[in-house]
Amino acid sequence: MEHYNMNLTLKVWRQQNTRTAGRFETYKVSEVSSEMSFLEMIDVLNERLTSEGKEPIAFDHDCREGICGSCAMYINGRPHGPWHANTTCQLHMRAYKDGDTIVVEPWRANAFPVIKDLMVDRSAFDRIVQAGGYISVNTGNAVDANAVAVEKEKADESFANAMCIACGACVAACKNSSAMLFMSAKVAHLSLLPQGAPERNTRVVNMVAQMDKEGFGSCTFQGACESVCPKEIKITSIARLHGEYLSAGLTSNK
Amino acid sequence: MKWSEFFTSSVGKKFVMGFTGLFLISFLVIHVGLNACIWANDNGVMFNKAAHFMGSMVVIRIMEVGLLAGIFLHAIQGLVLTAQNYKRRSVGYAVPMGNTGSPWYSRWMGLLGTLILLFLILHWYNFWIPSRFTGVEEVFIDNKPYDNLYGLMLLTFSNWWVVIVYVLGCISLAYHLMQGFHAAFKSLGFHNRKYLVVIRNVGNVFSIVVSGAFAMMPISMKLGWVS
Incomplete structure (x- = not known):
């Protein structure tokens, strides 16, 4: 692909902290290489801001390989930018052309309060996982991998759901700020495997209770979450979660 | 898990x-089937007889109470959920996602449902209240009186x-059903992808055929296509 440089206009959300109101700041960025990643472009802008004695734009990032789920940016009306099944860190500037204006916002959801600029507090996801997104394993020697047979189709489906990186794009995209795609991926990942069976009912009940407590909305199966998920988690996982919850709720003795 | 916990959870509310929703869809099948009798072109004989049969059956009358309860539960729960979900994002986006990934009608189910409820109030005023309470002029068919x-x-x-x-009410119904039909099955836990494709297609056809049939009834009468 041919390399080119471009001049861009960036409108970035700047917010000092959770309590203060934010606003958009406009920046002109020149000579941006089409080979840069989106985060590298922000890095270059931040170096300039720092050299000018201004505060750099705060944003989350870690692996920059599309696997940690840290980079949360809502770019031109879409979480993680224009590319399908992609994270912000894997978005490259060849997606844009000279003269483009790019609007960058943080994830918007009351359950994800803005910490600073583009950084939001996603610890609600951690608390949902702590409520039940795990399996209990006895201590001692690891059991042989082949000791428990797992149907291939279920193993594949479980693995597809385990791909979720908890980036929060589903919440950002959802009109209701629902965390159901994230949560359903965790539930499906574990409930499809024999190791997840003993805590199957308590898991889904406790995770839904925590999700409701955190202030996420309910799922109305619109599909926006599925369309922006960088790991292509399917909305059918949410339907599976509903089934798990109904089964747990209707069969419990208490 | 207590019943109260189940029905007040976000998933429990969607189950309701x-x-x-599916209960009301099943009613629509009966309603459209009965109303289609107007196209028998027999001056309303078949339709009036069918309406009389439905109105005089005890089981149907009991189900009518359930139907009203279903409508109000669906409407109230829907409005409450829409309001609760709306409050989950206090600060909106400067650049909204629009139709990316979700059709417009799926995001406006609350509005479409409200339009249907307003239409229903007019519909009840026109037909249900006269039929059940204030009385309808009688006509003799085979020497027997019918409403x-x-x-x-x-x-x-x-x-x-x-x-x-x-007609506007029927258009609202069509779009509401197009999203509601498949979403209802998913809310009840149906997750088999093969069957969900069938449910989605059946839902789309059902939405257009049933709403279209309902819309054609007033049009047919106004344009004199039935006699």
Whole structure:
């Protein structure tokens, strides 16, 4: 692909902290290489801001390989930018052309309060996982991998759901700020495997209770979450979660 | 897990929406089937007889109470959920996602449902209240008296504005069903992808055929296509 440089206009959300109101700041960025990643472009802008004695734009990032789920940016009306099944860190500037204006916002959801600029507090996801997104394993020697047979189709489906990186794009995209795609991926990942069976009912009940407590909305199966998920988690996982919850709720003795 | 915990959870609320939604869909099948009798072109004889049969059956009358309960539960729960979900994002986006990934009608289910509820109030005023409470003019068929609901339909749909409101109500219903049909199954836990494709397609056809049939009833009467 041919390399080119471009001049861009960036409108970035700047917010000092959770309590203060934010606003958009406009920046002109020149000579941006089409080979840069989106985060590298922000890095270059931040170096300039720092050299000018201004505060750099705060944003989350870690692996920059599309696997940690840290980079949360809502770019031109879409979480993680224009590319399908992609994270912000894997978005490259060849997606844009000279003269483009790019609007960058943080994830918007009351359950994800803005910490600073583009950084939001996603610890609600951690608390949902702590409520039940795990399996209990006895201590001692690891059991042989082949000791428990797992149907291939279920193993594949479980693995597809385990791909979720908890980036929060589903919440950002959802009109209701629902965390159901994230949560359903965790539930499906574990409930499809024999190791997840003993805590199957308590898991889904406790995770839904925590999700409701955190202030996420309910799922109305619109599909926006599925369309922006960088790991292509399917909305059918949410339907599976509903089934798990109904089964747990209707069969419990208490 | 207590019943109260189940039904007040976000998933439990959606279960209620899906269950009542499918119940109301099953009613639509009966309603459209019965109303289609107007196209028998027998001056309303078959339709009036069918309406009389439905109105005089005890089981149907009991189910009517359940139907009203279902409508109000679905409407109230839907409005509450829409309001609760709306409050989950206090600060909106400067650049909204729009139709990326979700059709417009799926995001406006609350509005479409409200339009249907407003339409239903007019519909009850036009037909259900006269039929059940205030009385309808009688007509003799085979020397037996029947409520002339067919005549009431002809009279009601002689006004263009009523016809237009009914058609708009049916358009709202079509879009509401297009999203609600498949979402109801998913809310009840159906997750088999093979069957969900079938459910989605059946839902789309059902939405267009049933709503289209309902819309054609006032149009047929206004334009004199039935006699």
